[in-house]
Amino acid sequence: MGNFEDRLFELFSHKSFEELTLEEKQEVLKVMTQQEYQENYQMVHEFKNVNDGISMAIPPLELKSEKKVLFLEQSIPIYKAAAAIVIGVLLSISVQFFITQNSKEIPIKQEVTKQSIPLSEENYPKGLVVNL
Amino acid sequence: MNHLTDEELMTQFLDRNNTKAFEVLYHKYFVMLAKYLGWLSGNMELGKDIAQSTFLKVLHKSYVFNTKKSFKVWLYVIAKNNWLNEQRKLDRYTNEENTEPSIEEDVFDTNNEADQLQRMNVVLNTLSELHRETFVLKYLDNLSIQEIAETMDCSEGTVKSRLFYAMKNMRSKMKEFKTEYNGKF
Numbered sequence: 001m002g003n004f005e006d007r008l009f010e011l012f013s014h015k016s017f018e019e020l021t022l023e024e025k026q027e028v029l030k031v032m033t034q035q036e037y038q039e040n041y042q043m044v045h046e047f048k049n050v051n052d053g054i055s056m057a058i059p060p061l062e063l064k065s066e067k068k069v070l071f072l073e074q075s076i077p078i079y080k081a082a083a084a085i086v087i088g089v090l091l092s093i094s095v096q097f098f099i100t101q102n103s104k105e106i107p108i109k110q111e112v113t114k115q116s117i118p119l120s121e122e123n124y125p126k127g128l129v130v131n132l
Numbered sequence: 133m134n135h136l137t138d139e140e141l142m143t144q145f146l147d148r149n150n151t152k153a154f155e156v157l158y159h160k161y162f163v164m165l166a167k168y169l170g171w172l173s174g175n176m177e178l179g180k181d182i183a184q185s186t187f188l189k190v191l192h193k194s195y196v197f198n199t200k201k202s203f204k205v206w207l208y209v210i211a212k213n214n215w216l217n218e219q220r221k222l223d224r225y226t227n228e229e230n231t232e233p234s235i236e237e238d239v240f241d242t243n244n245e246a247d248q249l250q251r252m253n254v255v256l257n258t259l260s261e262l263h264r265e266t267f268v269l270k271y272l273d274n275l276s277i278q279e280i281a282e283t284m285d286c287s288e289g290t291v292k293s294r295l296f297y298a299m300k301n302m303r304s305k306m307k308e309f310k311t312e313y314n315g316k317f
Binding site (some may be wrong): 005006008012013036039040043044046047048049050053054056058059061075 | 154155158159162164166167170171176180184187192195214248249267270271272274277292295299301302306
């Protein structure tokens with residue numbers, strides 16, 4: 001029956017009950033009456049006729065405007081993607097190298113002697129002396 | 133180029149930027165897709181607009197298409213999502229405007245094609261969205277049960293069940309119409 005169900009839906013659009021073979025008629029009558037089959041057949045044909053009678057002009061296809069694709073939706077070939085990755089890696093390596101080459105290290109003195117001199121009357125800066 | 137499969141055409145477009153290949157797909161599916169969206173929305177002009185924006189989306193997202201999968205299913209999934217987004221916008225708009233869409237069944241003229249289309253819409257609108265979509269995909273867009281299951285993200289059994297109930301409900305609605313219009317629909 002499973003297979004005939006598929007065929008039954010096809011038969012509605014191709015054959016009236018009278019046009020069915022004897023085997024087909026027997027199979028149809030197992031699931032519906034002759035009148036029901038014929039009504040389905042007529043209904044499908046009436047719809048098909050109306051559908052076919054609808055005239056519709058095909059508008060021209062404007063491929064130019066349709067080709068506008070958003071930047072993020074664009075697809076690119078794999079080789080371009082691979083090349084972009086390689087270039088990116090090379091650039092980052094060279095930038096890193098440049099930075100390390102030009103970095104200036106701050107010299108650190110190992111021995112730092114105290115250079116501060118305690119203030120006394122003899123070595124007090126004269127500029128700071130105010131004569132009242 | 134017409135002998136190539138949809139997926140081969142997409143491969144040509146993606147790998148070789150062959151715009152002719154995409155144009156073939158566009159011409160093959162535009163009307164079908166517009167009508168599908170038209171039946172879903174109940175407005176063929178709106179269906180056409182959504183189909184156009186769907187193809188723009190397909191172009192923008194073409195690079196994510198898996199050429200091992202069905203282009204048709206992918207296209208219909210995008211179209212459906214596009215329609216759902218549009219529907220949300222329309223719902224917001226109609227809520228703000230406080231207007232309700234109405235279909236005047238009383239003014240139908242049985243011989244007029246536009247009215248016949250409107251009556252078909254009325255019948256389809258008696259169905260739930262899922263049932264309506266299943267019927268349209270199966271009988272108006274000629275998708276297979278498997279393709280519908282993939283598009284609607286459900287099992288094939290669910291598709292068959294939805295089709296069965298959709299047709300049952302539509303039959304009774306059409307009978308009402310036929311009684312009302314003396315056998316004409």
